[in-house]
Amino acid sequence: MKFDTIASGVYPELIYPPYRSTVKRGPTQPALRIHSADAVQTNLAMHASLLLPHDMDLTAQGQGQPIGEKIVVSGRVLDEDGKPVRNSLLEVWQCNAAGRYWHKRDQHDAPLDPNFYGLGKMLTGDDGRYRFVTIKPGPYPWGNHDKAWRPAHIHFSLFGNVYAQRLVTQMYFPSDPLFDYDPIFQSIPDQAARQRLISRFSMEQTVGDQMLGYEFDIVLRGRNATPMGL
């Protein structure tokens, strides 16, 4: 598989002082572009047996219904040639409707929902599509600066079909008033690239009177993916 150089501005800056934690953690040297057959040709075999029954329905993991707005999120995972990345593992995690993560270090003074953990995983289908049901996450304060509130978002982890396609990103919701104030979102210099992290409301994905639908397509690095045998 071929990996083009990432155009300047598409990926976030590694050191972006408005996002304070980057200052001492972002590498100062540019990434060294190298060739490695293993990295661009070998795949990680993820087996469906690793998935648990409710991994794709984050609203069905507790004893009762979680609190908040039930939504469905779906999209396609593609390579740079628009070919589906299939049978590939996605993990998602998020806070609950009140803006609190199920994590021991989250000290935000908002209630935990005993019926919502915000953890999911799934494999893409042959068409590269994924789909999961969840609760719309709330915004939350994060202490980076005065009035630092994250826009509502869902974290995504993707493995792709070869090692070098690994990606972690975040999906945002349309028309969030916090976009302009969020240093994590703003750490991506290119405006068009930023916009690609915003999901699209979808009436097609909306399920009757049950839940509103959102579409979020993801393009992984690499051309001419899904080689024979993967």
Added chain:
Amino acid sequence: MSSNITTSQTVGPFPHEAWRWAFDATATLHGSAATIVVSGVIYDGDGTPINDAIIEAWLPDAVAAEQAQAIPGFRRVPSDDDGAFSIEVSLPAAPVSGKPVMFVTVFARGLTRHQFCAVFLQDDPGLAQSEILLQVPAERRGTLIAHKQAQGQYRWDIRLQGEQETVFFDYA
């Protein structure tokens, strides 16, 4: 911009609950292959250990030896309160000299992009001919070398910044 790829965002401080299934699925090894352990600490630019990092390891040459594993050739470990991590590596039956013992991906709060690198063993006689190391400036190759401690134990630290900043890759 010509590329329509999806851009990266930090894992933030709270991925552990969602990623724990893989800590559990890859922590223990069963098999007849010889193993070594690579341990170290991940540091920020002040030399402060990073206690919320997650390290993934990809061992393509160990896949054959790990068919009994849930995810052959893969590890995911969190750094602990002291920034320390430890990864058990199955050695392939016929190791190819000069190849990394594992490819590594680093994630943490404040790291807007995950970072790729690889680790080589200090006592591998093929280091001078390594296809990957030869692409790395000579003065920085040492950041990718794990140093032998006791039998089967190697030490390798990750430094996100500073004088000994680890070499990170962008794959072509």
